[in-house]
Amino acid sequence: MFDNLSERLERSFKILKGEGKITEINVAETLKDVRKALLDADVNYKVAKSFTDTVKEKALGQNVLTAVKPSQLMVKIVHDELTALMGGETAELELNGRPAIILMSGLQGSGKTTFSGKLARMLKAKKNRKPLLVACDVYRPAAVDQLTVLGEQIEVPVYSEPGSKDPVQIALNAIHEAKAKGYDLVIVDTAGRLAIDEQMMNEIEAIKKAINPDETLFVVDSMTGQDAVNTAREFNERLDFNGVVLTKLDGDTRGGAALSIRTVVNKPIKFVGTGEKLDAIDQFHPARMADRILGMGDIVSLVERAQEQYDEEEAKRLQKKIQKNQFDFNDFLAQIHQIKKMGNLKELASMIPGVGKAIKDIDIDDNAFKSIEAIIYSMTPEERTHPEVLNGTRRTRIAKGSGTTIQEVNRLLKQFDQTRKMMKMVTSSKMGKMMPKMKK
Template identity: 55%
Template sequence: MFEALTDKFEIIFKKLKGKGILKEDDVDVALKEIRIALLEADVNFKVVKSFIERVRQKAIGKEILESLSPAQQVIKIVYDELCELLGGSSSKIQLNANPPTVIMMVGLHGSGKTTTSAKLARIFKKQGRRPMLVAADLQRPAAIDQLVTLGKQIDIPVFHSYEIKDPRELCREALKKSVIDRMDPVIVDTAGRMHVDEDLMKELQDVREILQPKEVLFVADAMTGQDAVNIAKSFNEKIGIDGVILTKMDGDARGGAALSIKEVTGKPIKFIGTGEKIDALEEFYPDRMAKRILGMGDVLTLIEQAQQAYDQKEAEKLKTKIEKNEFSFDDLKEQIRKMRKMGPLENILSMIPGANKMLKNIKIDEKEFIRVEAIINSMTLEERTNPKILNASRRIRIAKGSGTTVTEVNRLIKQFNEMRKLMKQMKHGKGLKLPKIFPF
């Protein structure tokens, strides 16, 4: 996410910090490099132009250039303006005081509306609400089946019909059902359509008129860059949207759509999709995203994801095991699973300030986690609890059972023993040197 842009910002800021005194020409050179970096990231030309002008007006002032840390002051101005470019502050989904709240999902074919609808419903369920999904995409074959399958995965009802062929009629029936069953919010997955198709856009307008949604959310593929921005603008002009959800952000190294869409459409980004898994949808915070772009990390999001993955009682139980030196292979397997629930390792590391510099050009092999689990699963209960009994014959059996090599089994056992030693040192407050337990 924003990898290319982050690398360029770090180079630009390093040059600035290397100058004890900043002159107006130094700032202009840096702004020229920032302008090129943003354009290469596929940020809208007009957005880049106004962004650079705003930064320059604030950075050229006498009080900035003659301050004790002029470079840091300029970086702070760039950060503040990036926050504004991304929306200023986070924008929540508005809910009706009197249920149901209708949320209408719109966008192009293939933007990820159906999966995103289910992800959003899951978030509301975790908040203690009773969401209902509506399969109103009657254009795409198997769209209904896809939403029904996703609904079963997260245990959320899906209103659907194979007999009704008109989405307007289906939406009327869905509203009646939501009132009877007291479901709230109602998330309606509509068919993907091109903004230039007048007939389909008219159908969408009719559906909006029937639903009277509290929120119309435009779902866009972040990897399409400026196309996503222009289409969002067109949807807003013809249908009217209240916010944007950018999908596939984990695969977007440039970030042009995220940096342009608010300024071009006037509508905020409300959520971002960060992976294919059903829990890979994050609330969008402009300040946190600006920090990620500038290589400052995103500790708050990391903490929130960790809190979701780790239960307080389980954490206390694990702490007791560590203190008693009873940490087992089963415990290691459980910790790996919890960490993987937080998302791809690259995403987690990108939230740690400075991690992108330390881990530059280091390839992270997620499959290594799968191999570790396979090795642990091939051990007996006694072996997982007491690794001291793992002699040569047992290691050969474990390697065969897990489809790995004896070398891989030996390496894991060695790393596990190092980890237990580390935990013992932590208990006694001694100096620590972390073992190479992660696959990079």
């Protein structure tokens, strides 16, 4: 995500490295390079020019403190302006209706149906909502089936009327169904349409007028670049939507849509889709995205993801086992599963400040834990609980059973032993610090 832009911006800031102060000449040279980087990332020309003009004005108006180098000051100014460019504050959903209604709109193939499922799953888990998905795409034969399958996967009911060709009536009937059965959230998935298709645009306008949604979201494929921005403008003129959803931000995208769309339509980006899995959805935080674009990582989002998987009771149980030196391969396996639930491994690593650049050209496979899991699954229950019984004969059997080598098995056992010792030291150290406080 934004790898090329991040690299280009870093090169631009190097122009100021070693400079004693900011001058009109070195600022102009730096920002000329920044503007080129933005345009290459498919940022709207007017947006890129206005952005660099604002940065120039602020940079030349600054008195550089002796503790701050010109290049560092420029990064700070660019960071603040990137944050402002993408909306400044995080935009929340306004769901006040009973039931609250979200209307999805967008082009064909933008990912509306998948995103509808992701959003239902997220609001159900994080906001304790009771959602109902509504299939209003009466044109694409597989649309209702796709939404039904997604609904089954996330355990959310789907309202549909097979054979009906009236999406307005389907949406209205679904809302009546929601009220009757106690659903407090209705997500209406509509047919993909082209902005130039007058009949289809009239149809979604009619749906919006009939159901009066709390939120109308425009879903756009970020890989379409500048076309995404132009389409958003046309849709906004007809629908006056509340916010934008950028899908496929994990793909080979130059990021121009994310940097341009807020300025062009004056509507906030509310969510981003970062993969195909149903948990690959993030609320859009402008400041955090600016951090990532400038190679500063995103440690806040990383911690939030970890907290989502954190189980307090499990953590207490695990701490007791570590203190007694009883941490075993069952616990080790459980920790791996928690890490995998947090998302794509390379994306997680890139959230750590300074790591993103280091791993840019390294392929981190999501199956990186596959051989470790295979080795553990090839152990008997006794071996997992009591690793000390793993002699040479057992290790050979495990290697054959897991399709790995004896060297890989030995390496895992050594890593496990080191992990167990380190965890015991950390836990004992924490307990030691707590004891004097407890005596008081």
